[in-house]
Amino acid sequence: MAIPDYESIMLPLLRYASDQHEHSLRETIEALATGFKLSDEERRQLLPSGQQAVFDNRVGWARTYMKKAGLLESTRRGYYKITERGLKVLAQNPLEINVEFLDQFIEFKEFRALRRATEETREGRAPEETPEEVLEKAFQSIKANLVNELLQQIKSSPPSLFERVVVELLVKMGYGGTRKDAGEAIGRSGDEGIDGIIKEDRLGMDIIYVQAKRWENTVGRPEIQKFAGALQGQRAKKGIFITTSDFSREAYDYATRIDSKIVLIDGEQLAQLMIDHSVGVSPVATYEIKKIDSDYFTEE
Secondary structure, eight states: OOOOOHHHHHHHHHHHGGGOOOEEHHHHHHHHHHHTTOOHHHHHOBOTTSSSBHHHHHHHHHHHHHHHTTSEEEEETTEEEEOHHHHHHHHTOOSOOOHHHHTTSHHHHHHHHTTHHHHHHOSSOOTTOOHHHHHHHHHHHHHHHHHHHHHHHHHHSOHHHHHHHHHHHHHHTTOSSSHHHHHHHBOOOOSSEEEEEEESSTTOSSEEEEEEEOOSSOBOHHHHHHHHHHHHHTTOOEEEEEESSOBOHHHHHHHHHSSSEEEEEOHHHHHHHHHHTTSSOOOOOOOOOOOOOGGGGSOO
16 A cells, blocks of 8 residues: 555544554554555655665654654653543544544644644645645745756857866865866866766775766767776776766666676766755755754753
8 A cells, every 4th residue: 555644643543542552662563554554665665865764754753743742741751651631532432533633632723833833834845745744845846946047058058068067076086186287187178078087985996987967968888888998998997977868778788788887877877966066056955953962951
């Protein structure tokens, strides 16, 4: 089945806590995942940030919302149990528990009042999304737009700027020693691309052959074959092929089957790497998300 949204998790979570024992969030997640018959793939599915599993995040928010409504309470760090109010709710045999249901409790109303204006004006928000999912979706959307803008900028700029971008990026990723070393090693052809060798590490223990093409058309297998031949001619075993366009499936397949190690970086990945390593971009705003430090409020 699909991963349930956080509202669908609320009633099963409250039922799980109905034994009135203390439970940890981790054991709860495992029990509910089994109850919902989630596959291993669904359990491992991550938020866009890659920092937390989607199901874990939704269970956490289901617990938080019911704690705000007074149906659950924290007992110690990472642990909770059902309250008398929670037991009374279960005794009513509700068909479901959701945000609308929890809105009957004054504590939850006060909690919601802090966020209601934002939620009511937000467009395109799916009801199953937790606040982290909404935030990360917005972040990914902004990043995707920036990727497109970067590619258009690179394609419309002189070849020398593309050359500089590649040098800057490779150095920031740890290749090429200094910018001077990398600049001298790259930029020796005049076909609106760049070719050269670059140090794999700052000590120059090994070298990597680099070819980059500012293309609009898809790079096919023949181009990768030529590049592989160039590697053999240089007695090199490693290469990076960078393009502003993309690669055909045959090109990827060929690169995986040859002895030489060739990394293919298409335009979208190039822009992503530029963003990750702050090449050609600058920060506009930073948002730091914080949570309660339970240890701070624990008496010695």
